[in-house]
Amino acid sequence: MVSNQNELDLYSEKNEILLNPRWPKEDYEKLWALASHVQEKRKLQGHVWIATSGSTADSVAGTKLVALSKKALLNSAHSVNKHLNSTSQDVWTQVLPHFHVGGLGIEVRASLVGARVVPSLKEQKWDVHHFYETLNAEKCTLSALVPTQVYDLVTHSYKAPSSMRAIVVGGGVFEVELYKKARALGWPVLPSYGMTETASQIATATLQSLEQSEYPSVGLLSHAKVQRNADGFLQIHATSLFTCYAQNTTEGMKSWDPKTDGWFTTEDRGEIIDGALHIQGRSKDYIKIGGEGTNVARLRSLLETTALQMNPSWPAKLALLDMPSDRLGSEIHLVSLLSADDTEKVVQVYSEKVLPFEKVRKIYYINEIPRSDLGKVLWGELRKRL
CATH class of the missing domain: 3.40.50.12780 (ANL, N-terminal domain)
Known part of the structure; x- marks a missing residue:
């Protein structure tokens, strides 16, 4: 064809x-x-x-x-x-x-x-x-x-x-x-x-x-x-x-x-x-959490840098995304392929670098993060899986 x-x-x-x-x-x-x-x-x-x-x-x-x-x-x-x-x-x-x-x-x-x-x-x-x-x-x-x-x-x-x-x-x-x-x-x-x-x-x-x-x-x-x-x-x-x-x-x-x-x-x-x-x-990266504005791309950058400093193999096993919330409008969730202990280590250090409303409120442990041929996270597909 x-x-x-x-x-x-x-x-x-x-x-x-x-x-x-x-x-x-x-x-x-x-x-x-x-x-x-x-x-x-x-x-x-x-x-x-x-x-x-x-x-x-x-x-x-x-x-x-x-x-x-x-x-x-x-x-x-x-x-x-x-x-x-x-x-x-x-x-x-x-x-x-x-x-x-x-x-x-x-x-x-x-x-x-x-x-x-x-x-x-x-x-x-x-x-x-x-x-x-x-x-x-x-x-x-x-x-x-x-x-x-x-x-x-x-x-x-x-x-x-x-x-x-x-x-x-x-x-x-x-x-x-x-x-x-x-x-x-x-x-x-x-x-x-x-x-x-x-x-x-x-x-x-x-x-x-x-x-x-x-x-x-x-x-x-x-x-x-x-x-x-x-x-x-x-x-x-x-x-x-x-x-x-x-x-x-x-x-x-x-x-x-x-x-x-x-x-x-x-x-x-x-x-x-x-x-x-x-x-x-x-523009789609700018969201409001409980009336407070933040940039999800910046938060992903912080998470990736944090994980990279802790272990070079970890960033590819994590994905941070905003999800709808009845109470707050939006909130930050994390998808992880790491163990619970390693995930908590990353989240703890990440939390020290962000404002309270930007902290991770929920963690999903799954077997695979859907990605494109170029390694980009397929956010639409990931959200559907969650």
Whole structure:
């Protein structure tokens, strides 16, 4: 149904639909039909359909799709290549899948400069040992990872091969503590900010930041502009912006373009200081507990840092989330794969760092935390299980 070829004709008017081949057949076909319907209705040409992370969708079939023009993908790739000083001498290692904007972005960047791409998944899945072996064997120079993958490298105390000169890290919050541990092992990690809607990163730390020890600022790339609206949300204007959304809803197939005068308003609150982005959290992360406001993303960051300092393997076995409460409106719960004793140790230290209303009020002990292919917690599915 969908081509598995990793090479797209980046200059043709043909449309491409890139979906996760491991999705249930019925859901896969519904999303394929959605993209086909919308591109015909909107008369799209030269576009690539990619799914958003789906971490909040209640079902796979309800995953939001993004239409990116091939021109947008090329504009993004050109800007990233310029930022990383990428040339034909570089060897990219690819562990983000072809149907994810991060994986596809690597292919487009390499194509523009004639660089080589080395696939580094093992049987189409992330395996930190296989990845590390590939880096050394192929003398890879560049890569793009999500924080979960960096976490795995740190947990196994792998030291960066001398050939590696830059790794763009995006797709989630890159904790300061994790950044420091990765740098201590020599990994040339560059925090970044981007999304499927912008065809990958629009802001990334510089190569020069690798010469310093502190967590770097994340500066805008040449193809993007960012401003803050009156409500504190970041708005993006870029030559890599998406064309439209598409989604299966209870009312049927829906497509829409949320941009206003070429500006896309994100769900992220933040500010721009001297050309650098400072992300404060997503709108959905701001909740009220008994009338007191707090940011769930900040609390998750505190929990992860606390667990990481206690045992490098613990953060991946914990998930903090807000749950509805008749009395308080919302309250903080914790999901754990750890033993009761270890969980209580983490909760005790976490509690000392937060305000009383931000403390954990309930703990669930389960066997598995549902995650996406990139290691992101599937919050919608997790909430259903609880």
